[in-house]
Amino acid sequence: MKKLLALSTALTVVGYTAHADVVVMSWGGAYGEAQTEAHVKPWSAASGINATMVDSDNPAPAVKAMVEAGNVTVDVASLEYADAIRLCDEGMLEPIDISVLPAGADGTPAADDFLAGAVTDCAVSTDIWSNVFAYDSTKYTAETAPKTAADFFDLEKFPGKRGLKKGAKAVLEFALMADGVPAAEVYSVLNTPEGVDRAFAKLDTIKSDVVWWEAGAQAPQLLADGEVAMTTAYNGRIFAAAINEGKPFEIVWDAQVYENEMYAIPKGAPNKDAALEFIKYATSTEGLRAQAQHISYGPARKSALKEELVFKDGKTVMAPHLPTAPENMGNALETSSDFWVDHDAELNERFQAWLAQ
Structure with a gap:
Protein backbone atom coordinates (compact mmCIF):
# COMPACT_ATOMS: atom_id res chain seq x y z
CA MET A 1 0.00 0.00 0.00
CA TRP A 129 -3.70 17.15 20.24
CA SER A 130 -4.42 18.54 23.66
CA ASN A 131 -3.79 21.36 26.11
CA VAL A 132 -2.94 19.71 29.43
CA PHE A 133 -0.98 20.61 32.54
CA ALA A 134 2.13 18.92 33.83
CA TYR A 135 4.50 18.86 36.79
CA ASP A 136 7.94 17.61 37.78
CA SER A 137 7.41 14.26 39.51
CA THR A 138 10.61 14.64 41.57
CA LYS A 139 8.95 17.48 43.49
CA TYR A 140 6.01 15.37 44.72
CA THR A 141 5.12 11.90 45.95
CA ALA A 142 2.30 9.90 44.40
CA GLU A 143 0.09 10.97 47.29
CA THR A 144 0.94 14.68 47.19
CA ALA A 145 1.06 15.24 43.42
CA PRO A 146 -1.62 17.40 41.74
CA LYS A 147 -4.45 15.39 40.22
CA THR A 148 -7.11 17.87 39.11
CA ALA A 149 -7.46 21.25 37.43
CA ALA A 150 -8.54 22.64 40.81
CA ASP A 151 -5.10 21.68 42.17
CA PHE A 152 -3.45 23.85 39.52
CA PHE A 153 -5.20 26.88 41.03
CA ASP A 154 -4.57 25.89 44.66
CA LEU A 155 -1.51 27.94 45.63
CA GLU A 156 -1.85 27.07 49.31
CA LYS A 157 -1.73 23.29 48.90
CA PHE A 158 0.61 23.43 45.90
CA PRO A 159 2.82 26.51 46.27
CA GLY A 160 4.93 27.81 43.42
CA LYS A 161 4.65 29.63 40.12
CA ARG A 162 2.31 28.49 37.37
CA GLY A 163 2.97 28.45 33.64
CA LEU A 164 0.05 29.47 31.43
CA LYS A 165 -0.30 30.11 27.71
CA LYS A 166 -0.61 33.81 26.99
CA GLY A 167 -4.00 33.84 25.31
CA ALA A 168 -7.70 33.36 25.97
CA LYS A 169 -8.31 30.11 24.09
CA ALA A 170 -8.12 26.95 26.25
CA VAL A 171 -7.09 29.08 29.25
CA LEU A 172 -10.62 30.36 29.91
CA GLU A 173 -12.07 26.87 29.48
CA PHE A 174 -9.44 25.42 31.82
CA ALA A 175 -10.22 28.07 34.44
CA LEU A 176 -13.94 27.31 34.35
CA MET A 177 -13.40 23.56 34.71
CA ALA A 178 -11.06 24.24 37.62
CA ASP A 179 -13.88 26.28 39.13
CA GLY A 180 -16.23 23.33 38.97
CA VAL A 181 -17.98 23.74 35.61
CA PRO A 182 -18.52 20.31 33.98
CA ALA A 183 -16.86 19.93 30.59
CA ALA A 184 -20.24 19.53 28.88
CA GLU A 185 -21.38 22.93 30.18
CA VAL A 186 -18.22 24.99 29.62
CA TYR A 187 -19.22 26.70 26.37
CA SER A 188 -22.77 27.44 27.47
CA VAL A 189 -21.30 29.16 30.56
CA LEU A 190 -18.54 30.90 28.61
CA ASN A 191 -21.12 32.17 26.14
CA THR A 192 -22.54 34.51 28.81
CA PRO A 193 -21.03 37.71 30.29
CA GLU A 194 -21.30 36.13 33.74
CA GLY A 195 -19.40 33.07 32.56
CA VAL A 196 -16.58 35.16 31.10
CA ASP A 197 -16.41 37.11 34.36
CA ARG A 198 -16.25 33.83 36.27
CA ALA A 199 -13.33 32.56 34.17
CA PHE A 200 -11.34 35.75 34.68
CA ALA A 201 -12.17 35.76 38.40
CA LYS A 202 -10.66 32.27 38.66
CA LEU A 203 -7.55 33.43 36.80
CA ASP A 204 -7.32 36.36 39.22
CA THR A 205 -6.63 33.89 42.02
CA ILE A 206 -3.24 32.95 40.52
CA LYS A 207 -2.47 35.94 38.29
CA SER A 208 0.39 37.26 40.45
CA ASP A 209 2.06 33.83 40.35
CA VAL A 210 1.78 33.15 36.60
CA VAL A 211 4.70 32.95 34.20
CA TRP A 212 3.23 33.41 30.72
CA TRP A 213 4.46 31.41 27.73
CA GLU A 214 3.74 31.89 24.02
CA ALA A 215 5.77 29.35 22.03
CA GLY A 216 5.14 25.67 22.68
CA ALA A 217 8.79 24.98 23.52
CA GLN A 218 8.70 27.43 26.42
CA ALA A 219 6.34 25.42 28.64
CA PRO A 220 8.53 22.32 29.19
CA GLN A 221 11.58 24.58 29.47
CA LEU A 222 9.95 26.54 32.30
CA LEU A 223 9.31 23.25 34.07
CA ALA A 224 12.81 21.92 33.45
CA ASP A 225 14.40 25.14 34.74
CA GLY A 226 12.31 25.05 37.90
CA GLU A 227 10.75 28.42 37.13
CA VAL A 228 7.27 26.98 37.66
CA ALA A 229 5.84 24.24 39.85
CA MET A 230 3.43 23.22 37.11
CA THR A 231 2.45 24.50 33.68
CA THR A 232 -0.12 24.10 30.98
CA ALA A 233 1.43 22.75 27.79
CA TYR A 234 0.78 20.90 24.57
CA ASN A 235 0.71 17.23 25.51
CA GLY A 236 3.16 16.29 22.75
CA ARG A 237 5.76 18.71 24.09
CA ILE A 238 5.63 17.10 27.53
CA PHE A 239 5.75 13.61 26.04
CA ALA A 240 8.79 14.53 23.93
CA ALA A 241 10.61 16.02 26.93
CA ALA A 242 9.87 12.94 29.03
CA ILE A 243 10.61 10.24 26.46
CA ASN A 244 13.31 11.87 24.32
CA GLU A 245 15.11 13.83 27.03
CA GLY A 246 14.33 11.77 30.12
CA LYS A 247 12.67 14.65 31.97
CA PRO A 248 10.66 13.55 35.04
CA PHE A 249 7.46 15.17 33.81
CA GLU A 250 3.95 13.87 34.43
CA ILE A 251 0.80 14.93 32.60
CA VAL A 252 -2.47 15.54 34.42
CA TRP A 253 -5.25 14.77 31.95
CA ASP A 254 -8.08 16.20 34.03
CA ALA A 255 -9.71 19.13 32.19
CA GLN A 256 -7.67 18.58 29.04
CA VAL A 257 -8.85 20.70 26.10
CA TYR A 258 -8.33 18.84 22.83
CA GLU A 259 -8.81 19.57 19.14
CA LEU A 322 -2.73 9.92 23.36
CA PRO A 323 -5.38 12.52 24.28
CA THR A 324 -8.05 10.18 22.95
CA ALA A 325 -7.11 7.21 25.17
CA PRO A 326 -10.28 6.27 27.10
CA GLU A 327 -8.54 6.67 30.46
CA ASN A 328 -7.54 10.24 29.53
CA MET A 329 -11.02 11.34 28.46
CA GLY A 330 -12.79 11.27 31.82
CA ASN A 331 -13.14 15.06 32.08
CA ALA A 332 -12.04 16.17 28.64
CA LEU A 333 -13.33 19.06 26.57
CA GLU A 334 -13.27 19.30 22.79
CA THR A 335 -12.53 22.84 21.65
CA SER A 336 -15.57 24.47 20.07
CA SER A 337 -14.45 25.92 16.76
CA ASP A 338 -17.82 27.64 16.36
CA PHE A 339 -17.38 29.43 19.67
CA TRP A 340 -13.86 30.63 18.91
CA VAL A 341 -14.64 31.68 15.35
CA ASP A 342 -17.35 33.92 16.83
CA HIS A 343 -15.58 35.14 19.98
CA ASP A 344 -11.81 34.98 19.41
CA ALA A 345 -11.28 38.70 18.78
CA GLU A 346 -13.39 40.00 21.65
CA LEU A 347 -12.12 37.53 24.25
CA ASN A 348 -8.47 38.05 23.36
CA GLU A 349 -9.02 41.80 23.50
CA ARG A 350 -10.42 41.40 27.00
CA PHE A 351 -7.61 39.00 27.90
CA GLN A 352 -4.97 41.55 26.89
CA ALA A 353 -6.77 44.28 28.85
CA TRP A 354 -6.92 41.95 31.88
CA LEU A 355 -3.19 41.25 31.60
CA ALA A 356 -2.47 44.98 31.61
CA GLN A 357 -4.48 45.63 34.78
Missing part, protein backbone atom coordinates in the same frame (compact mmCIF):
# COMPACT_ATOMS: atom_id res chain seq x y z
CA LYS A 2 2.81 2.45 0.86
CA LYS A 3 4.51 1.82 -2.49
CA LEU A 4 1.23 2.30 -4.34
CA LEU A 5 0.55 5.51 -2.48
CA ALA A 6 4.04 6.80 -3.18
CA LEU A 7 3.73 5.93 -6.87
CA SER A 8 0.33 7.63 -7.07
CA THR A 9 1.75 10.74 -5.45
CA ALA A 10 4.69 10.86 -7.83
CA LEU A 11 2.51 10.49 -10.92
CA THR A 12 -0.42 12.77 -10.12
CA VAL A 13 1.28 16.09 -9.39
CA VAL A 14 0.34 18.34 -12.29
CA GLY A 15 0.98 22.00 -12.95
CA TYR A 16 4.07 21.91 -10.76
CA THR A 17 7.08 24.15 -11.33
CA ALA A 18 10.01 21.75 -11.29
CA HIS A 19 12.52 24.05 -9.60
CA ALA A 20 10.30 25.33 -6.79
CA ASP A 21 10.21 23.86 -3.30
CA VAL A 22 6.95 22.90 -1.62
CA VAL A 23 7.11 24.83 1.64
CA VAL A 24 5.27 23.55 4.71
CA MET A 25 4.78 25.90 7.66
CA SER A 26 4.28 24.34 11.09
CA TRP A 27 4.90 24.97 14.76
CA GLY A 28 8.53 23.92 15.18
CA GLY A 29 9.87 21.91 18.09
CA ALA A 30 8.88 18.29 18.62
CA TYR A 31 5.75 18.75 16.51
CA GLY A 32 7.54 20.24 13.53
CA GLU A 33 10.16 17.51 13.78
CA ALA A 34 7.44 14.82 13.80
CA GLN A 35 5.85 16.25 10.67
CA THR A 36 9.21 16.61 8.98
CA GLU A 37 10.17 12.99 9.64
CA ALA A 38 6.72 11.49 9.00
CA HIS A 39 5.51 13.66 6.12
CA VAL A 40 7.95 16.11 4.57
CA LYS A 41 10.97 13.86 4.06
CA PRO A 42 9.14 10.69 2.92
CA TRP A 43 6.80 12.59 0.60
CA SER A 44 9.73 14.37 -0.97
CA ALA A 45 11.53 11.05 -1.48
CA ALA A 46 8.41 9.37 -2.88
CA SER A 47 7.38 12.18 -5.23
CA GLY A 48 10.78 13.44 -6.31
CA ILE A 49 9.66 16.97 -5.37
CA ASN A 50 11.78 18.91 -2.91
CA ALA A 51 9.88 19.90 0.24
CA THR A 52 11.03 22.04 3.15
CA MET A 53 9.68 22.90 6.59
CA VAL A 54 9.59 26.38 8.12
CA ASP A 55 8.65 27.15 11.71
CA SER A 56 6.20 29.61 13.23
CA ASP A 57 4.90 30.24 16.75
CA ASN A 58 1.45 30.26 15.09
CA PRO A 59 1.05 29.84 11.32
CA ALA A 60 -2.46 31.36 11.14
CA PRO A 61 -1.50 35.06 11.43
CA ALA A 62 1.35 34.51 8.98
CA VAL A 63 -1.00 32.93 6.42
CA LYS A 64 -3.52 35.75 6.79
CA ALA A 65 -0.83 38.39 6.32
CA MET A 66 0.61 36.65 3.24
CA VAL A 67 -2.76 36.25 1.53
CA GLU A 68 -3.82 39.81 2.28
CA ALA A 69 -0.51 41.11 0.92
CA GLY A 70 -0.75 38.93 -2.20
CA ASN A 71 2.65 37.46 -1.43
CA VAL A 72 2.15 33.83 -0.39
CA THR A 73 5.43 32.00 0.15
CA VAL A 74 4.19 28.77 1.75
CA ASP A 75 2.19 25.97 0.16
CA VAL A 76 0.88 24.10 3.19
CA ALA A 77 0.18 25.42 6.69
CA SER A 78 -0.54 23.57 9.92
CA LEU A 79 -3.46 25.37 11.57
CA GLU A 80 -5.52 25.06 14.71
CA TYR A 81 -9.09 23.97 13.94
CA ALA A 82 -10.84 27.27 14.68
CA ASP A 83 -8.25 29.18 12.65
CA ALA A 84 -8.74 26.83 9.69
CA ILE A 85 -12.51 27.41 9.82
CA ARG A 86 -12.16 31.19 10.17
CA LEU A 87 -9.55 31.57 7.43
CA CYS A 88 -11.63 29.40 5.10
CA ASP A 89 -14.70 31.56 5.78
CA GLU A 90 -12.60 34.64 4.99
CA GLY A 91 -11.47 33.21 1.65
CA MET A 92 -7.87 32.81 2.78
CA LEU A 93 -7.59 29.07 2.05
CA GLU A 94 -8.01 26.84 -0.98
CA PRO A 95 -10.99 24.44 -0.83
CA ILE A 96 -10.28 20.72 -0.41
CA ASP A 97 -12.86 18.19 -1.56
CA ILE A 98 -12.96 15.12 0.70
CA SER A 99 -13.60 12.94 -2.36
CA VAL A 100 -10.00 13.45 -3.55
CA LEU A 101 -8.49 12.12 -0.32
CA PRO A 102 -7.26 8.52 -0.41
CA ALA A 103 -9.29 5.69 1.07
CA GLY A 104 -8.08 4.12 4.27
CA ALA A 105 -5.58 1.29 4.19
CA ASP A 106 -8.51 -1.09 4.70
CA GLY A 107 -10.37 0.38 1.71
CA THR A 108 -12.80 2.52 3.70
CA PRO A 109 -13.65 5.72 1.78
CA ALA A 110 -12.12 8.84 3.30
CA ALA A 111 -15.55 10.28 4.14
CA ASP A 112 -16.22 7.28 6.38
CA ASP A 113 -12.67 6.74 7.63
CA PHE A 114 -11.94 10.17 9.10
CA LEU A 115 -13.32 10.88 12.57
CA ALA A 116 -16.27 13.26 12.78
CA GLY A 117 -15.26 16.83 11.96
CA ALA A 118 -11.74 15.91 10.90
CA VAL A 119 -12.21 17.19 7.33
CA THR A 120 -13.60 20.67 6.71
CA ASP A 121 -14.19 22.67 3.52
CA CYS A 122 -10.55 23.83 3.39
CA ALA A 123 -8.52 21.62 5.73
CA VAL A 124 -7.73 18.03 6.72
CA SER A 125 -6.83 16.84 10.21
CA THR A 126 -3.29 15.68 10.83
CA ASP A 127 -3.88 14.69 14.45
CA ILE A 128 -5.79 15.28 17.65
CA ASN A 260 -7.84 18.64 15.61
CA GLU A 261 -4.78 20.18 14.01
CA MET A 262 -5.25 20.76 10.28
CA TYR A 263 -3.23 20.92 7.08
CA ALA A 264 -4.49 23.63 4.72
CA ILE A 265 -3.37 25.35 1.51
CA PRO A 266 -3.18 29.18 1.64
CA LYS A 267 -5.06 30.96 -1.13
CA GLY A 268 -2.56 31.73 -3.88
CA ALA A 269 -0.02 29.11 -2.80
CA PRO A 270 2.67 28.99 -5.50
CA ASN A 271 2.54 25.18 -5.76
CA LYS A 272 -1.14 24.45 -5.08
CA ASP A 273 -1.34 21.15 -6.95
CA ALA A 274 1.76 19.72 -5.33
CA ALA A 275 0.51 20.98 -1.96
CA LEU A 276 -2.69 18.98 -2.34
CA GLU A 277 -0.71 15.85 -3.19
CA PHE A 278 1.39 16.40 -0.07
CA ILE A 279 -1.75 16.65 2.08
CA LYS A 280 -3.21 13.50 0.50
CA TYR A 281 -0.01 11.63 1.32
CA ALA A 282 0.35 13.04 4.84
CA THR A 283 -3.26 12.37 5.86
CA SER A 284 -3.43 8.85 4.50
CA THR A 285 -3.64 5.96 6.96
CA GLU A 286 0.11 5.45 6.69
CA GLY A 287 0.92 9.16 6.97
CA LEU A 288 -1.14 9.61 10.12
CA ARG A 289 0.29 6.48 11.71
CA ALA A 290 3.80 7.63 10.88
CA GLN A 291 3.30 10.96 12.64
CA ALA A 292 1.81 9.27 15.72
CA GLN A 293 5.00 7.22 15.97
CA HIS A 294 6.97 10.45 16.43
CA ILE A 295 4.73 12.41 18.81
CA SER A 296 1.83 11.60 21.13
CA TYR A 297 -0.99 13.08 19.06
CA GLY A 298 -3.84 10.83 17.99
CA PRO A 299 -4.50 9.94 14.32
CA ALA A 300 -7.78 11.27 12.91
CA ARG A 301 -8.57 8.17 10.80
CA LYS A 302 -10.22 5.05 12.16
CA SER A 303 -8.04 2.86 9.94
CA ALA A 304 -4.91 4.33 11.54
CA LEU A 305 -6.04 3.11 14.96
CA LYS A 306 -6.72 -0.50 14.03
CA GLU A 307 -3.18 -1.63 14.83
CA GLU A 308 -1.06 -0.83 17.88
CA LEU A 309 1.03 2.32 17.59
CA VAL A 310 4.58 2.23 18.91
CA PHE A 311 6.88 5.22 19.34
CA LYS A 312 9.95 5.55 17.17
CA ASP A 313 12.03 4.08 20.02
CA GLY A 314 10.41 0.74 19.20
CA LYS A 315 9.24 0.06 22.76
CA THR A 316 6.92 2.82 23.99
CA VAL A 317 3.30 1.93 23.26
CA MET A 318 1.59 5.18 22.30
CA ALA A 319 -2.03 4.49 23.28
CA PRO A 320 -1.78 5.61 26.95
CA HIS A 321 -0.09 8.85 25.88
